[in-house]
Amino acid sequence: MSNPPPPVAATAAAAPSSHSCKVILANTIAKVLVSEIQAGLTALNHQRQSQHQHEHVPQPPHLLGILANADPAAQTYARWTEKTCHDLGFAYTLLQVEKDSVEETILAANANPLYDGIIVYYPIYGGRQDQYLQNVVSVDKDVEGLSHLYIFNMYQNVRFLENAENPSAAPARKSILPCTPLAVIKILEYLHIYNPILPYGNRLFGRTVCVVNRSEVVGRPLAALLANDGACVYSVDVSGVQQFTRGEGIRKRKHEVVDKEGWTIEHCAPLCDVVITGVPGEAYKFPCHLLKEGAVCINFSSEKNFPPEVKERASIYVPAIGKVTIVVLLRNLLRVVQNRQAQLQLEQEQRSEGRDASHGVSSPLSNTKTQAQPELVPAPTDMSATTMNGVAS
Amino acid sequence: MSNPPPPVAATAAAAPSSHSCKVILANTIAKVLVSEIQAGLTALNHQRQSQHQHEHVPQPPHLLGILANADPAAQTYARWTEKTCHDLGFAYTLLQVEKDSVEETILAANANPLYDGIIVYYPIYGGRQDQYLQNVVSVDKDVEGLSHLYIFNMYQNVRFLENAENPSAAPARKSILPCTPLAVIKILEYLHIYNPILPYGNRLFGRTVCVVNRSEVVGRPLAALLANDGACVYSVDVSGVQQFTRGEGIRKRKHEVVDKEGWTIEHCAPLCDVVITGVPGEAYKFPCHLLKEGAVCINFSSEKNFPPEVKERASIYVPAIGKVTIVVLLRNLLRVVQNRQAQLQLEQEQRSEGRDASHGVSSPLSNTKTQAQPELVPAPTDMSATTMNGVAS
Numbered sequence: 001m002s003n004p005p006p007p008v009a010a011t012a013a014a015a016p017s018s019h020s021c022k023v024i025l026a027n028t029i030a031k032v033l034v035s036e037i038q039a040g041l042t043a044l045n046h047q048r049q050s051q052h053q054h055e056h057v058p059q060p061p062h063l064l065g066i067l068a069n070a071d072p073a074a075q076t077y078a079r080w081t082e083k084t085c086h087d088l089g090f091a092y093t094l095l096q097v098e099k100d101s102v103e104e105t106i107l108a109a110n111a112n113p114l115y116d117g118i119i120v121y122y123p124i125y126g127g128r129q130d131q132y133l134q135n136v137v138s139v140d141k142d143v144e145g146l147s148h149l150y151i152f153n154m155y156q157n158v159r160f161l162e163n164a165e166n167p168s169a170a171p172a173r174k175s176i177l178p179c180t181p182l183a184v185i186k187i188l189e190y191l192h193i194y195n196p197i198l199p200y201g202n203r204l205f206g207r208t209v210c211v212v213n214r215s216e217v218v219g220r221p222l223a224a225l226l227a228n229d230g231a232c233v234y235s236v237d238v239s240g241v242q243q244f245t246r247g248e249g250i251r252k253r254k255h256e257v258v259d260k261e262g263w264t265i266e267h268c269a270p271l272c273d274v275v276i277t278g279v280p281g282e283a284y285k286f287p288c289h290l291l292k293e294g295a296v297c298i299n300f301s302s303e304k305n306f307p308p309e310v311k312e313r314a315s316i317y318v319p320a321i322g323k324v325t326i327v328v329l330l331r332n333l334l335r336v337v338q339n340r341q342a343q344l345q346l347e348q349e350q351r352s353e354g355r356d357a358s359h360g361v362s363s364p365l366s367n368t369k370t371q372a373q374p375e376l377v378p379a380p381t382d383m384s385a386t387t388m389n390g391v392a393s
Numbered sequence: 394m395s396n397p398p399p400p401v402a403a404t405a406a407a408a409p410s411s412h413s414c415k416v417i418l419a420n421t422i423a424k425v426l427v428s429e430i431q432a433g434l435t436a437l438n439h440q441r442q443s444q445h446q447h448e449h450v451p452q453p454p455h456l457l458g459i460l461a462n463a464d465p466a467a468q469t470y471a472r473w474t475e476k477t478c479h480d481l482g483f484a485y486t487l488l489q490v491e492k493d494s495v496e497e498t499i500l501a502a503n504a505n506p507l508y509d510g511i512i513v514y515y516p517i518y519g520g521r522q523d524q525y526l527q528n529v530v531s532v533d534k535d536v537e538g539l540s541h542l543y544i545f546n547m548y549q550n551v552r553f554l555e556n557a558e559n560p561s562a563a564p565a566r567k568s569i570l571p572c573t574p575l576a577v578i579k580i581l582e583y584l585h586i587y588n589p590i591l592p593y594g595n596r597l598f599g600r601t602v603c604v605v606n607r608s609e610v611v612g613r614p615l616a617a618l619l620a621n622d623g624a625c626v627y628s629v630d631v632s633g634v635q636q637f638t639r640g641e642g643i644r645k646r647k648h649e650v651v652d653k654e655g656w657t658i659e660h661c662a663p664l665c666d667v668v669i670t671g672v673p674g675e676a677y678k679f680p681c682h683l684l685k686e687g688a689v690c691i692n693f694s695s696e697k698n699f700p701p702e703v704k705e706r707a708s709i710y711v712p713a714i715g716k717v718t719i720v721v722l723l724r725n726l727l728r729v730v731q732n733r734q735a736q737l738q739l740e741q742e743q744r745s746e747g748r749d750a751s752h753g754v755s756s757p758l759s760n761t762k763t764q765a766q767p768e769l770v771p772a773p774t775d776m777s778a779t780t781m782n783g784v785a786s
Binding site: 232 | 412413414415417583584585588589590591592595598599600623625641642643644666685686687688689705706708709
C-alpha cells in the first residue's frame with residue numbers, strides 16, 4: 001500500500017485533430033425554430049377554434065409576397081419563401097407587379113383581410129424611396145419589421161407595443177424585429193452565446209461582439225440589438241469603428257454609441273468572443289489572424305467572408321444564415337397574427353366590461369390616444385418579468 | 394399612410410438599477426446536483442436488485458469519515474458530511490481516532506466491505522505526510538480523488554480507468570476528480586460557462602479564466618482541469634502568473650504550462666471572462682477595478698475574497714461554494730460504487746465467456762497486467778463519444 005499503483009490504461013479526453021472548430025449549418029438551427037413555429041401555429045389554431053366555434057378549421061396565416069424586380073436574389077428569396085411557407089403550413093401568394101404599382105398593391109393588401117402579412121422583395125427603387133414603401137406597409141402586417149414604429153422600438157430597446165403591466169388578461173403585443181438581425185440573434189441563442197442564467201434583456205452581458213457591416217438594413221440594427229441585450233459591440237465599416245454598449249455595468253436602459261477614433265478592425269477583433277460578418281462582394285476576406293482563440297464566427301453575407309483558415313482559430317463557425325432568416329420571417333408572420341389575436345381579446349374584454357371600446361388600446365394605426373413616449377412609462381421593478389421579449393425568449 | 398404613426402406606449406426592456414450582477418448561492422446549484430445524485434442512486438439500487446434477486450433492499454452506499462484533529466473547519470466538514478449523507482439517503486459513520494492510528498484505521502477500512510467510500514479529514518500532519526496517507530486509501534474507496542492514480546489521470550486529461558472503447562457491455566469506469574475543483578466545474582456548468590454546443594472535453598474553448606490560488610489541493614488541479622477542457626487559464630499566486638492551455642487551436646491532448654515572466658494579476662485579470670479566487674485569510678481582497686465588464690466571479694475561499702464592489706462589474710457572482718463541494722463528495726461516493734458495479738459486471742461477463750478471469754481487467758490494486766501508459770492508448774477518432782467524462786457530463 002505504501003507503493004501506489006502505476007496509472008491504469010485509460011482513454012484520452014480529446015484527440016489531436018487538424019482543428020477543434022465546430023461548423024454549424026443554418027439548416028440545423030432552422031429546424032429548432034421550425035418546431036417552435038409549428039407549436040405556436042397549433043396553439044394559435046386551438047385558440048381561434050375556441051373563440052369562433054363555427055369555424056372548425058381556421059385558415060392558416062397567409063403571407064403575400066410582392067415582387068417588382070428581376071433581381072435574381074429577390075426571386076430566389078421569393079421562391080424560398082413560398083417553399084418554406086408550404087412546408088410549415090402557412091399560405092403564400094406571390095404578386096408580380098410593375099414598380100409603379102407597388103404602392104397601390106401594398107395599400108390594397110393592407111385593406112384585404114385575406115392577407116395576414118406582407119413582404120415586399122427589395123430593392124425596388126433603392127434608398128429612401130424603398131424606405132418610404134416600407135412605411136406604406138401596415139404595421140399590423142409588417143412581417144419584415146421594417147416600418148418606422150418597429151425600427152424605432154428596436155433602437156429604443158422597447159419590446160412591447162403596450163405596457164406589459166397593463167391589467168388585461170390579453171398578452172402584451174410584441175414589437176416585430178427585422179428578419180436578418182433577428183436570425184443572427186436566434187443563432188447566437190442556439191450557440192449558447194446568450195446566457196439563460198442571466199435575466200432576459202441582459203443575457204449578452206460580458207460578451208464582446210464585432211459586427212463587420214453597418215448597413216441600415218442589418219449591421220446597425222444588429223449592433224444595437226446585441227448592445228441592448230448587454231453586449232459590448234464593435235461595429236466596423238469602411239468609415240471606422242463604433243462601440244455600442246449600455247455603459248458601465250450595463251446600467252443604461254438602451255445602448256449608446258461611441259466613435260472609436262483611430263480604431264480599425266486590428267484593434268477590436270482580437271477583443272471579441274463573437275465576430276459577425278456581412279460584407280457584400282467576393283473580394284472581402286476577414287483577416288483570421290486577428291481572431292481571438294476560440295472565437296465564434298458567423299457570416300450573414302451571401303459571399304463567404306471568412307476564408308477556410310477561420311477553422312484554425314474559431315471554436316464555432318456558421319458559414320451562412322439564409323435558411324434561418326426565412327424561418328424567422330415566418331416566425332414574424334406568426335407573431336403579427338398572435339398580436340392581432342391579443343388585440344381582439346383585449347377589445348372583447350373591454351366590450352364585456354361595458355366600457356367604450358374607443359378608450360381602450362386599439363390598433364396603432366387607428367388610435368393614438370393611449371400612446372406614450374417610452375420615457376413616460378414607469379421603469380419596471382421586476383426586470384425578469386418585463387423583459388420577456390421577441391429577442392431572447 | 395404617408396405619415397407613419399408615432400411610437401406606441403411601450404415597456405422598457407431593462408430598468409436602470411444599482412447593478413446588473415446576478416448573485417447565485419451555492420445552495421441553488423447544489424440542489425440540481427442533489428437531484429442528479431438521487432436519480433443515480435435510484436438507478437443503482439434497481440441495478441443491484443436485478444443482479445441479486447435475494448437482496449430486496451440493497452444497502453445504501455456507506456461513507457466512512459476519519460477525523461483525527463480538533464480543527465474546527467474539519468469538524469464542521471464532518472458534521473456537514475453526516476447531515477448531507479442522511480439527507481440524500483447515504484449511510485455515514487464517523488470514526489474519531491488519534492493521529493497515530495489513522496494509517497491502521499484506513500487499512501482496516503480498505504479491507505472492510507461495509508464501507509464503500511472513505512474520507513479522511515485533513516490536515517492531520519500536513520504536507521507530505523498527509524499526501525502519504527492520501528495514498529494509503531484504496532483507490533476503490535477514494536471519494537476525495539486524492540490518490541496518485543486519480544491525480545495523475547486528472548493532470549494527464551485521462552478520464553477513464555480503462556479504454557472506453559473496450560468491447561465489454563460494462564460501462565467504462567470513470568476516474569475520480571478531487572471534490573473542490575470538481576465543485577467549481579459543476580458551478581461553471583450550471584452557469585453555462587461550459588458551452589454544451591461544443592464537444593465534450595472542449596466546452597471551455599474560447600473562455601479565459603483566472604484562478605487566484607495555486608495550491609496542490611485546489612488551485613493547480615483546477616487550472617489543469619479547466620485548461621484540459623479547452624480554456625485559457627491564468628493561474629496566479631504570490632510567485633507569479635502561469636498560463637495553462639492546450640495550445641493554439643486547443644490541438645494538444647492535455648494542457649501545458651507556460652511561466653508568464655513579469656506578469657501580475659494586473660496583466661491577466663482584465664483578459665478574463667471568469668475569475669475564481671481561493672485565497673486563505675481575511676486580508677486578501679480581489680482588486681475589482683481589474684475585472685472585465687460582465688466577468689463571472691466565483692470564490693472558493695472560506696473568506697470573502699471579493700469585496701462588495703464586485704457586483705458593480707460582474708455579471709454573475711458566486712460568493713461561496715461549500716455546499717456544492719459536499720454534494721460533489723457524495724457524487725464521488727456514488728461514482729466509486731458505480732465503478733465497482735461496472736467492475737463486477739465485467740468480471741461476470743468474463744466468467745460467462747469461459748475465459749480465465751485473471752486475464753481480464755481487474756481492480757487497479759490487484760492487477761496491473763492490462764495497464765498501459767496513456768500514450769499507448771490509440772487516439773480516439775470520435776471525440777464526442779470518447780470524451781464523455783466525469784467533468785463535463
